[in-house]
Amino acid sequence: MSQDADFPIVVEGLRNAFGEHVIHEDLSLKVRRGEIIGVVGGSGTGKSVLMRSIIGLQVPDAGRIDVLGDEITAARDDDDIDIRSRWGVLFQGGALFSTLTVAENVEVPLKEFYPDLSEDLLHEIARFKVMLSGLPPEAASKYPSELSGGMRKRAGLARALALDPELLFLDEPTAGLDPIGAAAFDQLTLELQETLGLTVFLITHDLDTLYEICDRVAVLADKRVIAVDTIPNLLKLDHPWIQEYFNGPRGRAAQAAQTRTRAAHKAAARAKAMDNQPDTGA
Numbered sequence: 001m002s003q004d005a006d007f008p009i010v011v012e013g014l015r016n017a018f019g020e021h022v023i024h025e026d027l028s029l030k031v032r033r034g035e036i037i038g039v040v041g042g043s044g045t046g047k048s049v050l051m052r053s054i055i056g057l058q059v060p061d062a063g064r065i066d067v068l069g070d071e072i073t074a075a076r077d078d079d080d081i082d083i084r085s086r087w088g089v090l091f092q093g094g095a096l097f098s099t100l101t102v103a104e105n106v107e108v109p110l111k112e113f114y115p116d117l118s119e120d121l122l123h124e125i126a127r128f129k130v131m132l133s134g135l136p137p138e139a140a141s142k143y144p145s146e147l148s149g150g151m152r153k154r155a156g157l158a159r160a161l162a163l164d165p166e167l168l169f170l171d172e173p174t175a176g177l178d179p180i181g182a183a184a185f186d187q188l189t190l191e192l193q194e195t196l197g198l199t200v201f202l203i204t205h206d207l208d209t210l211y212e213i214c215d216r217v218a219v220l221a222d223k224r225v226i227a228v229d230t231i232p233n234l235l236k237l238d239h240p241w242i243q244e245y246f247n248g249p250r251g252r253a254a255q256a257a258q259t260r261t262r263a264a265h266k267a268a269a270r271a272k273a274m275d276n277q278p279d280t281g282a
């Protein structure tokens with residue numbers, strides 16, 4: 001299999017700086033097809049700048065980025081990136097157009113990439129994406145200001161899914177959500193990844209999200225990705241930030257919560273299996 005089939009995102013030797021302020025130096029990262037990769041790091045370590053570089057919104061000073069086999073860093077401008085329709089992005093805060101309804105927001109990328117679609121088909125696709133994002137049908141005709149924070153995130157997700165992307169970029173999707181809303185959003189992300197076969201690049205500070213749904217976690221520190229691995233393997237590393245992050249009080253609480261969730265799932269599965277046992281009358 002070719003490299004881009006196995007790794008839809010490949011970043012090599014990336015350098016980003018704003019004036020004297022160097023954000024990334026010789027940063028490399030390979031994202032595997034079909035995984036949910038969590039991207040973590042202290043505030044200001046450049047997680048969003050990395051995402052913006054990958055989707056061509058930030059031109060790096062050096063390095064090479066390939067997405068789905070296309071060299072993003074060779075593109076002259078945004079329109080030169082032919083594969084923009086193959087990814088969807090949920091920016092921090094949703095970045096919805098406030099003067100458009102949720103359905104109209106979802107229709108924006110559809111109209112851009114498929115200008116010949118009929119109005120009826122546009123509406124139908126938008127309604128389907130709204131439903132896929134777990135919003136009630138009536139949300140389609142609402143304006144962003146009429147929605148709760150959690151519903152706005154889902155509306156942003158509906159727009160990110162508009163073009164049936166292969167890659168989904170999520171920038172702090174659970175930030176600002178209550179724990180129940182955050183857990184529901186995590187499960188939605190997992191379901192979408194499993195049913196649509198998405199590769200998900202997920203920037204987060206949310207330890208529960210990392211434990212619950214991420215296959216691997218990339219850690220940004222010292223201007224580069226210092227490790228990419230499963231959480232159990234990251235815990236074996238003795239980097240101070242990794243230890244403080246995953247083994248600090250919040251990290252341990254998230255780990256304990258995951259153990260409890262797994263135990264509850266196992267108990268439920270056992271109970272279900274018992275219910276399905278044939279009744280021998282004994």
Ligand SMILES: Nc1ncnc2c1ncn2[C@@H]1O[C@H](COP(=O)(O)OP(=O)(O)OP(=O)(O)O)[C@@H](O)[C@H]1O
Nearest residue numbers: 018021023041042043044045046047048049050205
């Ligand atoms: N357009 C810009 N001009 C100048 N500096 C910028 C620009 N964009 C980002 N930066 C700086 O780059 C650094 C990394 O920013 P970025 O938003 O990627 O951090 P982050 O890791 O996503 O942080 P957080 O977790 O707080 O969201 C910050 O110091 C930020 O101020």
